[in-house]
Amino acid sequence: MWATLFFLTHTTVSLVIIARVLLRPRVEPSVRLVWIMVIEAVPLVGIAAYLLFGEIRMNQAEVQRMADVRDRLTGLKTEVPAVRTRPDDPAGPVIAANAAVGGMQAVDGNHLDLLEEGDGAIDRLVEAIDAARDHVHVLFYIWLADASGTKIADALCRAEARGVQCRVIVDALGSRGLVRSPLWDRMAQAGVECVTAFPWGLPFISILFQRLDLRNHRKILVIDNAVAFTGSRNCADMAFAVKARFGPWVDILIRIEGPAVRQLQAVFLGDWMSYTGRDLGPMLQPVDPVADPGVATQVVATGPDLRAGSVSDCLSAMLHAARDRVVITTPYYVPDAALDAAIQAAARRGVQVTMILPAKNDSLIVAATSQGFYYGLLAAGVRLMLFQDGLLHSKILTVDGRMAMIGSANLDRRSFELNYEVNMAVFDPDFVRVLDDRQASYADRARPVTLEEVRAWSAWRRLRNNLLALASPLL
Numbered sequence: 001m002w003a004t005l006f007f008l009t010h011t012t013v014s015l016v017i018i019a020r021v022l023l024r025p026r027v028e029p030s031v032r033l034v035w036i037m038v039i040e041a042v043p044l045v046g047i048a049a050y051l052l053f054g055e056i057r058m059n060q061a062e063v064q065r066m067a068d069v070r071d072r073l074t075g076l077k078t079e080v081p082a083v084r085t086r087p088d089d090p091a092g093p094v095i096a097a098n099a100a101v102g103g104m105q106a107v108d109g110n111h112l113d114l115l116e117e118g119d120g121a122i123d124r125l126v127e128a129i130d131a132a133r134d135h136v137h138v139l140f141y142i143w144l145a146d147a148s149g150t151k152i153a154d155a156l157c158r159a160e161a162r163g164v165q166c167r168v169i170v171d172a173l174g175s176r177g178l179v180r181s182p183l184w185d186r187m188a189q190a191g192v193e194c195v196t197a198f199p200w201g202l203p204f205i206s207i208l209f210q211r212l213d214l215r216n217h218r219k220i221l222v223i224d225n226a227v228a229f230t231g232s233r234n235c236a237d238m239a240f241a242v243k244a245r246f247g248p249w250v251d252i253l254i255r256i257e258g259p260a261v262r263q264l265q266a267v268f269l270g271d272w273m274s275y276t277g278r279d280l281g282p283m284l285q286p287v288d289p290v291a292d293p294g295v296a297t298q299v300v301a302t303g304p305d306l307r308a309g310s311v312s313d314c315l316s317a318m319l320h321a322a323r324d325r326v327v328i329t330t331p332y333y334v335p336d337a338a339l340d341a342a343i344q345a346a347a348r349r350g351v352q353v354t355m356i357l358p359a360k361n362d363s364l365i366v367a368a369t370s371q372g373f374y375y376g377l378l379a380a381g382v383r384l385m386l387f388q389d390g391l392l393h394s395k396i397l398t399v400d401g402r403m404a405m406i407g408s409a410n411l412d413r414r415s416f417e418l419n420y421e422v423n424m425a426v427f428d429p430d431f432v433r434v435l436d437d438r439q440a441s442y443a444d445r446a447r448p449v450t451l452e453e454v455r456a457w458s459a460w461r462r463l464r465n466n467l468l469a470l471a472s473p474l475l
Contacts, residue, residue: 139169140170141215144242153186171196231251232406265287269283327356354382
């Protein structure tokens with residue numbers, strides 16, 4: 001009797017959940033199919049997994065607050081004139097796609113510097129903070145209380161001592177060690193305003209209102225509305241003590257002057273105002289061009305409360321515009337179907353596509369899932385390279401030596417759908433050449449993967465990888 005009752009109840013609930021899966025808007029058919037399979041294949045657990053992780057649930061009061069903040073900042077925008085492109089310029093559709101997703105236009109007049117790969121890049125941040133005269137705004141997903149993290153904290157404390165207002169946002173999960181450390185308390189005692197993004201609070205209650213795995217994955221430093229830094233690097237040593245066995249962690253960090261600083265400032269202020277409720281809108285001041293014409297850039301900020309698309313749409317637009325060569329660097333490759341198809345299509349039509357991934361990955365599941373895509377990439381003609389000297393954590397895509405995308409977003413569904421990310425598109429052959437040189441240095445430290453090697457994998461390895469790749473819509 002009890003078994004029959006359980007069966008009927010589970011069947012009824014499963015059908016209701018499956019109907020919800022089928023009725024949800026803006027969901028890829030592959031995602032629907034995988035969730036239906038999980039719900040049917042794993043009694044109770046499948047239903048619980050879908051309720052916890054199957055939908056991007058957010059506290060509606062927070063979503064409305066974020067929307068109000070965006071409207072407030074949009075009303076204050078006085079950007080320099082947007083970059084104009086010729087009808088035959090392949091950058092035109094890319095700029096339009098970026099604007100549709102992130103809401104910002106491409107602007108000229110910027111000066112960019114690619115910082116060194118090593119820990120000396122952190123010293124450049126410290127120098128900039130030490131030169132600050134009005135304010136310093138810092139946002140990192142991961143901030144460790146190691147040598148680099150301490151250097152930045154000490155610089156902020158010095159800035160506060162001379163009357164510079166410093167504001168810090170860290171992700172509550174990614175920087176949980178810092179938040180529990182004396183370094184966090186020392187910054188607060190020095191006067192630095194410290195805020196955590198997405199604190200867990202009481203998880204068993206919070207989970208009723210939104211997903212607990214929504215994170216702020218951005219990396220931004222803005223100083224005096226004059227200088228900004230962004231890229232893939234967290235506030236930590238290359239040794240990355242919390243995951244030292246995968247180190248060194250190899251990243252990219254860019255120093256920016258010009259109107260793009262204002263766009264990064266807008267992203268920081270949007271987060272700050274959303275988390276604190278304090279209006280800093282008047283700080284969104286115009287930033288004059290510093291070069292003529294300078295480097296054209298476009299900041300693209302994305303997040304789960306924005307349903308106009310994702311960075312995947314922006315990257316796909318760049319790939320469709322490619323005519324000669326594409327170089328991609330990413331630590332995690334768990335793409336949506338559109339991006340994977342765009343990469344393979346570019347290679348099939350004769351574009352020289354090179355992808356550089358780390359040979360060792362801090363996530364075994366993600367590493368195995370990525371391997372499930374290797375055969376399709378290689379069969380399409382993609383040149384696949386595995387970086388040998390640590391965990392390659394840079395996120396770079398360059399196209400035809402003309403345009404590029406850099407920033408915090410990985411080529412995975414978490415970055416596309418769940419994380420708050422900030423990327424920057426660059427439309428300048430000279431700077432793209434600098435990025436290609438950096439990627440060439442990665443390729444020099446990488447080994448190629450061949451189709452023959454993948455075909456020689458054991459049946460067990462291929463089964464594992466392909467099963468995980470099949471489940472990639474859930475990762």
